[in-house]
Amino acid sequence: MGKIVLNQVTKSFGDTQVIPPLDLTIEDGEFTVFVGPSGCGKSTLLRLIAGLEDVSSGSIEIAGREATQLKPAQRELAMVFQSYALYPHMSVRKNIAFPLKMAKMDKAEIDRRVESAADILNLTDYLERRPGQLSGGQRQRVAIGRAIVREPSAFLFDEPLSNLDAALRVGMRLEISELHKRLSTTMIYVTHDQVEAMTMATKIVVLRAGVIEQVGSPLELYNTPRNRFVAGFIGSPKMNFIEGALAAEHDAHCIGIRPEHIDVSATEGSIQGTINVSEHLGSDTFFHVNCEALNTTLTVRVDGEVGFNRGDTVFLTPKSDLIHRFDEQGLRL
Amino acid sequence: MARAVTTQRKLINTGLAWAIGLLIFFPILWTILTSFKSEGQAIADPPLFLFFDWTLENYAIVQxxxxxxxxxxxxxxxxxxxxxxxxxxxxxxxxxxxxxxxxxxxxxxxxxxxxxxxxxxxxxxxxxxxxxxxxxxxxxxxxxxxxxxxxxxxxxxxxxxxxxxxxxxxxxxxxxxxxxxxxxxxxxxxxxxxxxxxxxxxxxxxxxxxxxxxxxxxxxxxxxxxxxxxxxxxxxxxxxxxxxxxxxxxxxxxxxxxxxxxxxxxxxxxxxxxxx
Amino acid sequence: MATQHSRTAARAMMAPAVVLLLGWMLVPLIMTLYFSFKKYLPLRGGDLGWVGFDNYVRFVSSSSFWPSVQTTLLIVGAVLVITIALGVLLALLLDQPMFGQGIVRILVIAPFFVMPTVSALIWKNMFMDANYGLFAYLWEFFGAEPVAWMSQASIQSIIMIVSWQWLPFATLILLTAIQSLDSEQLEASEMDGATTLKRFWHIVLPHLSRAITVVLLIQTIFLLSIFAEIFVTTGGAFGSKTLTYLIFQRVLESQNVGLGSAGGVYAIILANIVAIFLMRIVGKNLDK
CATH class of the missing domain: 1.10.3720.10 (MetI-like)
Structure with a gap:
């Protein structure tokens, strides 16, 4: 039902092409996350799907219908904006009811749907308030409420959590994931935060400069990144990259090794180094180890109990079966 | 500048601002007051502020x-x-x-x-x-x-x-x-x-x-x-x-x-x- | 969402305003240009034929021309300086915590509501009159000789009256701008050891630059054409004749439309010089 197909879609602003020809299929019911650094075109791509921007060429198909020329409202999509875009002069009830009113739905049905959305989102007590009187998290929920009452064929989220503080963000992440499980409607979610992408997505689309770098499930991207960009973007702390002699030993221009795939020992290992900074998170500890022989600093992630300190000399051993190899172009070997 | 200010400071501000405000407003106030005076009292020396015979006759004449x-x-x-x-x-x-x-x-x-x-x-x-x-x-x-x-x-x-x-x-x-x-x-x-x-x-x-x-x-x-x-x-x-x-x-x-x-x-x- | 369709609609929606203003600007302008090349005396024979640039030469060579340009620039410049300087100080004061801030603000705004004819009249008669004015009482009270403001200090008097009218506007804009200043910026500079004076100079004043530009632009527009304040007070006598007033006299009092129109063209040129100069600053400052 909510399948979305982009076929050779491009977008130019004036003479600048921000999206070169792009193909993408989003299956019905998928939670797809567009992720990439700022300016990579992920928001533009979302706005093209929403119909808020016209495509320069190519076609978009939504739920089996040709939608390229359709107005935003006719695409049967709902969108949650970064700023929430609530109507400041309307109560929460009126905000949520607005799309239904625009669709000329009858009063009783509107009330029923608004009450049920409010119930799902714990907004029942706030229905008569104005957006200005709500907290950030509550505003976020109103925006989501306004989206779900329409029962759209797909939801679009444009960096919806970026205005919330860290603790709320984790909570809302869970709520949105649960919502997806409950509704099992297609969702497209734009973020620059790879943690949000990894935790929520069933499918991640990594974008850079308007080009899709890789599409896959979170674990596929983590285990087999197609190139150095994806490898570096997915995973936290970032993957370590080593060039030179050590890479050549593995028949590669460059090798990548995730911080959690390195063993640390006080006495023996393949790479010697000095701990420059150690960050204790409790459950985990990150060491930034200065390796003079490699002329680089490697990040290592170990169990919280491992007892090294700043200035200690340590020996590092990458787990050989978890090393990623890349060629000169940065492609995976 | 949402900072706690001593009451003394606030009082000084208040006094100064009111004085300047009244000074700026004074020509209008003086006009309104004068409109209720008789012509003789309007040019009295020294000028009369509040204690004069209030009258509405000027308004009637102007009308x-x-x-x-x-x-x-x-x-x-x-x-x-x-x-x-x-x-x-x-x-x-x-x-x-x-x-x-x-x-x-x-x-x-x-x-x-x-x-x-x-x-x-x-x-x-x-x-x-x-x-x-x-x-x-x-x-x-x-x-x-x-x-x-x-x-x-x-x-x-x-x-x-x-x-x-x-x-x-x-x-x-x-x-x-x-x-x-x-x-x-x-x-x-x-x-x-x-x-x-x-x-x-x-x-x-x-x-x-x-x-x-x-x-x-x-x-x-x-x-x-x-x-x-x-x-x-x-x-x-x-x-x-x-x-x-x-x-x-x-x-x-x-x-x-x-x-x-x-x-x-x-x-x-x-x-x-x-x-x- | 700027599709071709919505562009056309947008242009259509803008049309009435643009067409009206274009007409309002062009039709009288062309007529003024036309008259300026004619000897045209409505009460003494009407249209007496083309005279080339005679009117332009006569207007400039008249002994009142340069003084009137000087007076215009002096009044506009002085009022701008006074209102902006006092406005900044007053805005700084009103931004401080105090009791009855709302009422003080009303008192300060009030002169803006007073029509120019009224403010000119009450200042001229009730304050600046050499016999019965309040200032005369004050001067005498302190043992000084009362001043005949309108004849001895006509330009200063007009500057004072006009400044009183426009101070509220400058204060209000500057106050609004000060209130939008991020207090963390001030606190940061305080931590960095900046004194009150330095904080004002390096942080508050630059923050106000946009607001000051707006005051400059809007006040200049209105000040270049002040009329009632002179009409009611000196009637252009005692060296208080602005360019606007001089042209007014040529056209209406001496009924010499040709000469007045040539003056009008000069006034338009002067206004345009000021306008170009202002638009440069404003265009730059408003893009921020």
Whole structure:
């Protein structure tokens, strides 16, 4: 039902092409996350799907219908904006009811749907308030409420959590994931935060400069990144990259090794180094180890109990079966 | 500067600010007080502040001498009419400039403002001739149109800045929610722009009410507004302070009262929408 | 969402305002240009034929021309300086915590509501009159000789009256701008050891530059054409004749439309010089 197909879609602003020809299929019911650094075109791509921007060429198909020329409202999509875009002069009830009113739905049905959305989102007590009187998290929920009452064929989220503080963000992440499980409607979610992408997505689309770098499930991207960009973007702390002699030993221009795939020992290992900074998170500890022989600093992630300190000399051993190899172009070997 | 301040500091601020405020307001206060004095007490030496024989006779005399009600009506018709007309013409223009901007939008806006810099006196005679030709001299319609044209650039400018403040995402949300252009304007844009429109109208009203070049030069008796009413007291034989004060108070009272009642919108309006 | 369709609609919506203003600007302008090349005396024979640049030469060579330009620039410049300087100080004061801030603000705004004819009249008669004015009492009280303001200090008097009218506007805009200043910026500079004076100079004043530009622009527009204040007070006598007033006299009092129109063209040129200069600053400052 909510399948979305982009076929050779491009977008130019004036003479600048921000999206070169792009193909993408989003299956019905998928939670797809567009992720990439700022300016990579992920928001533009979302706005093209929403119909808020016209495509320069190519076609978009939504739920089996040709939608390229359709107005935003006719695409049967709902969108949650970064700023929430609530109507400041309307109560929460009126905000949520607005799309239904625009669709000329009858009063009783509107009330029923608004009450049920409010119930799902714990907004029942706030229905008569104005957006200005709500907290950030509550505003976020109103925006989501306004989206779900329409029962759209797909939801679009444009960096919806970026205005919330860290603790709320984790909570809302869970709520949105649960919502997806409950509704099992297609969702497209734009973020620059790879943690949000990894935790929520069933499918991640990594974008850079308007080009899709890789599409896959979170674990596929983590285990087999197609190139150095994806490898570096997915995973936290970032993957370590080593060039030179050590890479050549593995028949590669460059090798990548995730911080959690390195063993640390006080006495023996393949790479010697000095701990420059150690960050204790409790459950985990990150060491930034200065390796003079490699002329680089490697990040290592170990169990919280491992007892090294700043200035200690340590020996590092990458787990050989978890090393990623890349060629000169940065492609995976 | 949301910081706790000592009471002493606050008291000093209060005293100073009140003193300066009263000093600035004093000419108006003095005029109002004088309007209730007899002519003799109005020029008493030393000046009398509160302890004089309060009287309303000046108002009665002024009303008798020149028909205040007629001038007041003319002012209301001309200032009100030009404001309503101006806003009606400026609204669509400001809307399209704010939401469908083109490369030339900014130039058009600055050009509009620059027409305000054309000295009225440079074109007084041509307008005078046109008015005679069209039989608009000393008519409500003629003055309404002229004052509307004078204030139009300011009205467009202010509405434009208010529209610009409305976040684009909200309008996009309305579009996603299925609102047609008509509904978008009716349910989302207009309610959000009402305070700005109110401020704009208030400012336009004040500017039109107080405009004194065209109103003095294009009217005679029939359509003359309060600016002309008061100008008739500038001739030497009218030099009776108490009556002058009564006439002045009557001329400025309507706008002063309106201004004070709508202070919040006005403060916003007085900044011409240019400063947040 | 700027599709071709909405562009056309937008242009149509802008049309009435643009066409009206264009007409308002061009028609009288062309007529003024036309008259300026004619000897045209409505009460003494009407149109007496083309005279080339005679009117332009006569207007400039008249002994009142340069003084009137000087007076105009002096009044506009002085009022701008006074209102902006006092406005900044007053705005700083009103921004401080105090009791009854709302009422003080009303008191300060009030002069803006007073129509120019009224304020000119009450200042001229009730304050500046050499016999019965309040200033005369004050001067005498302190043992000084009362001043005949309108004749001995006409330009200063007009500057004072006009400044009183426009101070509220400058204060209000500057106050609004000060209130939008991020207090953390001030606190940061305080931590960095900046004194009150330095904080004002390096942080508050630059923050106000945009607001000051707006005051400059809007006040200049209105000040270049002040009329009632002179009409009611000195009637252009005692060296208080501005360019606007001089043209007014030529056209209406001496009924010499040709000469007055040539003056009007000069006034338009002067206004345009000021306008170009202002638009440069404003255009730059408003893009921020």
């Amino acid at each position: 008798e001498r020149s028909d205040y009600g007629k001038y007041l009506m003319n002012s209301i018709i001309i200032a009100g009419g030009s404001t309503v007309l101006g806003v009606l013409i400026a609204l669509p223009a400001a809307w399209s400039m704010a939401f469908v901007p083109s490369r030339r939008t900014k130039d058009i806006l600055l050009w509009m403002l620059s027409t305000k810099m054309l000295p009225a006196v440079g074109v007084l005679y041509p307008i005078y001739l046109i008015f005679i030709e069209l039989k608009l001299l000393d008519s409500h319609l003629g003055l309404t149109i002229v004052l509307m044209l004078i204030n139009l650039p300011i009205i467009v400018w202010m509405l434009y800045t208010y529209f610009k403040e409305i976040p684009g995402e909200i309008l996009e949300a309305a579009r996603m929610d299925g609102a047609s252009l008509k509904n978008e304007i009716l349910y989302v844009l207009t309610p959000m722009a009402v305070p700005g429109i109110a401020s704009t109208m208030l400012l336009s009203l004040i500017l039109a009410w107080n405009e004194a070049f065209w109103t003095l030069n294009l009217t005679a008796a029939k359509a003359a507004p309060l600016t002309a009413f008061i100008a008739s007291y500038s001739s030497p034989e009218g030099l009776f302070y108490a009556k002058l004060s009564a006439a002045s108070t009557m001329a400025i009272a309507p706008i002063l009262i309106l201004g004070w009642f709508s202070q919040k919108q006005l403060v916003r309006g007085l900044t011409f929408g240019a400063v947040k």
